[in-house]
Amino acid sequence: MKRKVFDLRLWPRVARGTHTVTYIPGFVIVDFTAYEVVNTKDVPFGERTIRILDQGYRWVRVHPTGGGEGVMGDSLTVMLNPSGGPEQLYVDIHAGEGLGEDGLPWHDDLYLDVIADWQPGWRVTETHVIDADELEEAVRAGGVTPELAEAAWTHARKVEEELRAGTYGPLGVLRRYLEDPYT
Known part of the structure; x- marks a missing residue:
């Protein structure tokens, strides 16, 4: 497993952006807006390709703080276009989470991710589990046990069901934050 910290301030794709961190009970929210993008990012979503990073795009991360090391969990990131419309929901499946000394969230990545669309009325109508090949490779390399990989799949399917x-x-939590970011 690889420990990842959600910190986009020095992201090579972005030359200039803003980064704020908000702590609310049970969560930390990292809100990043890219103002000057060096390299846009387009990704596959089902049968189509969507843009998730360009000038004025905003990535908002909702990261739970109650899990701890070795606890199966997940963290949500939404990619918003410059008009505030959602382009994609992205859920990292992980085997541990916490906050670093700098106050930024980290997680022990289990490679599987759940992506989803987001329609008016906060409805999710389409989901996909991605990066299964990365999880399989981690199992083959001995970085993830077969039991932990199976637990990651079970958790990813549960997240899909809950999103739909x-x-x-x-x-x-994301909805409340986007509707009133100062609470």
Whole structure:
């Protein structure tokens, strides 16, 4: 597994952006807006390709703080276009989470991610589990046990179900933050 810190301030794709961190009970929210982009980012989503990074795009990360090391969990990032419209929801599946000394969230990546669309009314209508090949490679290389890989798949499927049912908790936290970022 690879420990990842959510910090886009020195991202080579972005020459200039802003970064704020907000702490609310049970979560830390990292809000990053890219103003000057060196390299845009387009990704596959089902049968189409979507842009998730360009001038004025905003990435908002909702990261739980209650899990700790060795605890299966997930963290949500939404990519918003310059008009504030959602382009993609992205959920990292992980095997541990926390906050670093700098106050930024980290997680022990389990490679699987769940991507979703987001329609008016905060409805998710399409989801995909991605990066299964990376998880399989980590199992082959001995970095992830087969049991942990199976648990990651179970968790990813649960996240998909909750997103489609409208019961995924971090999405509610994100909604409240986007509607009133100062609470």
